[in-house]
Amino acid sequence: MIEVKVPDIGDFKEVEVIELLVKPGDTVSVEQSLITVESDKASMEIPSSAAGVVKELRVKLGDKVAEGSLILVLEASAGAGAMAPPPAAPAPQVPAPAPQVSATPAPAPLAAAAAEPARASAPAPQPLPTASLEPHDSHVVKPHASPSIRKFARELGVDLALVRGTGPKQRVTEADVRNYVKGAIAQVVSGAIAAPAPAPAAAAAAADGAGLGLIPWPKVDFSKFGAIETKPLPRIKKVSGANLHRNWVMIPHVTNHDDADITDLEAFRVQLNKENDKSGVKVTMLAFLIKACVNALRKFPEFNASLEGDNLVFKKYFNIGFAADTPNGLMVPVIKDADKKGIFEIARETSELAAKARDGKLGPGDMQGGCFSISSLGGIGGTYFTPIINAPEVAILGVCRSAMRPVWDGKQFAPRLILPMSLSWDHRVIDGAAAARFNTYLASLLADYRRVML
Numbered sequence: 374m375i376e377v378k379v380p381d382i383g384d385f386k387e388v389e390v391i392e393l394l395v396k397p398g399d400t401v402s403v404e405q406s407l408i409t410v411e412s413d414k415a416s417m418e419i420p421s422s423a424a425g426v427v428k429e430l431r432v433k434l435g436d437k438v439a440e441g442s443l444i445l446v447l448e449a450s451a452g453a454g455a456m457a458p459p460p461a462a463p464a465p466q467v468p469a470p471a472p473q474v475s476a477t478p479a480p481a482p483l484a485a486a487a488a489e490p491a492r493a494s495a496p497a498p499q500p501l502p503t504a505s506l507e508p509h510d511s512h513v514v515k516p517h518a519s520p521s522i523r524k525f526a527r528e529l530g531v532d533l534a535l536v537r538g539t540g541p542k543q544r545v546t547e548a549d550v551r552n553y554v555k556g557a558i559a560q561v562v563s564g565a566i567a568a569p570a571p572a573p574a575a576a577a578a579a580a581d582g583a584g585l586g587l588i589p590w591p592k593v594d595f596s597k598f599g600a601i602e603t604k605p606l607p608r609i610k611k612v613s614g615a616n617l618h619r620n621w622v623m624i625p626h627v628t629n630h631d632d633a634d635i636t637d638l639e640a641f642r643v644q645l646n647k648e649n650d651k652s653g654v655k656v657t658m659l660a661f662l663i664k665a666c667v668n669a670l671r672k673f674p675e676f677n678a679s680l681e682g683d684n685l686v687f688k689k690y691f692n693i694g695f696a697a698d699t700p701n702g703l704m705v706p707v708i709k710d711a712d713k714k715g716i717f718e719i720a721r722e723t724s725e726l727a728a729k730a731r732d733g734k735l736g737p738g739d740m741q742g743g744c745f746s747i748s749s750l751g752g753i754g755g756t757y758f759t760p761i762i763n764a765p766e767v768a769i770l771g772v773c774r775s776a777m778r779p780v781w782d783g784k785q786f787a788p789r790l791i792l793p794m795s796l797s798w799d800h801r802v803i804d805g806a807a808a809a810r811f812n813t814y815l816a817s818l819l820a821d822y823r824r825v826m827l
């Protein structure tokens with residue numbers, strides 16, 4: 374039996390175990406990575422100092438380890454009993470460039486370590502059973518990624534080995550992981566690949582609620598009570614449903630409802646459409662909402678952010694997604710750089726993208742890069758609803774049908790056109806007071822659209 378311990382890991386005194394790369398019964402070779410540890414500055418994989426079969430793991434996720442901590446016990450392989458010389462200190466993987474919230478630069482020694490190429494000797498990672506895209510060339514090399522990116526990928530169930538890194542030295546960035554997921558979804562949606570099948574046990578657990586510790590889903594023979602017809606869910610519904618389910622379960626949603634007085638804005642919109650009758654572009658309330666939301670996002674940047682581990686990534690661009698109802702289900706095309714576009718251009722683009730969505734012709738690029746989404750049921754009806762946040766965004770605005778309401782103006786009730794707004798937000802990132810301020814500000818812009826220019 375050989376005890377494998379944490380070697381000299383430099384200046385790191387106590388680091389957390391964030392990944393177990395082997396399990397009892399696995400055969401490991403010298404230098405094979407056994408666990409990944411993470412400090413607040415870097416993550417690193419701890420290699421094995423000997424070859425053999427893992428008998429006992431002596432660490433678990435979340436444990437704190439330091440030089441000399443026992444990782445596991447190996448039964449020496451035949452002919453491999455001799456201990457290899459202690460492996461070199463593992464190369465830390467430094468977090469990707471600090472997000473805007475952190476002003477602390479990476480310390481010099483770590484930055485130097487970041488320049489090291491990925492260790493080609495590392496074992497090829499096992500793709501998840503759910504992985505559905507062809508692995509690219511670098512799948513034989515352990516991917517380089519910061520701790521927060523590894524955590525982000527783990528949360529989404531993404532095997533980093535399948536993600537092409539576009540950062541320095543092929544480092545995998547958060548955008549790479551997001552693009553990978555969106556690409557996989559788009560391919561599933563377009564039918565280019567089959568929808569990934571969850572592992573049978575996991576699928577069964579999820580389907581009957583056991584994974585959440587819930588009582589099983591009721592099984593009813595509906596045909597006992599009357600005629601029935603069973604149809605498969607459309608592909609888009611399957612994909613969007615899985616995303617909506619994850620977002621609903623993983624994000625602590627809160628929804629604030631508010632009203633905006635759009636009497637003057639609607640009159641302006643109608644006037645513009647009369648003037649531009651022949652232009653072919655219909656100015657919509659959605660276009661005004663998109664532009665107003667850009668202003669609100671600028672004023673409240675935490676709404677234009679994404680949670681990445683313990684960091685908030687603030688976006689300096691303004692890409693606004695909008696829910697489009699299609700015969701096959703919900704799609705969310707994205708208006709890119711909405712801050713740089715005028716109302717007419719936004720109105721034209723939303724109508725083109727909505728038409729593409731309905732015709733099933735949206736490309737992956739049309740749905741990528743969103744910062745914030747709007748779901749407008751204004752053309753249909755209703756008052757308020759609770760839209761589900763489109764992860765990794767942190768908020769979504771839902772609007773319903775505006776209606777004339779009597780509003781007290783201090784002296785009398787006046788008929789005003791009132792737009793019901795429902796803002797869902799991620800309570801891990803946003804507080805109720807900020808959400809109320811966002812809605813109040815947005816309502817003030819819509820009530821007097823000149824404020825958008827201020």
Ligand code: CAO
Nearest residue numbers: 657658659696697698727748749750751752772773774775
């Ligand atoms: N209040 C009152 N009327 C409104 C309105 C509002 N808030 N918003 C739009 N309307 C009116 C429009 O003025 C238009 O009336 P006219 O035909 O008389 O001009 C009519 O409703 C239809 O509008 P539209 O659908 O052409 O344009 P839109 O910009 O409102 O919507 C789109 C575009 C793509 C958002 C919409 O077609 C759509 O798909 N909405 C559904 C989104 C959805 O499903 N959300 C739910 C997601 S959660 O499951």
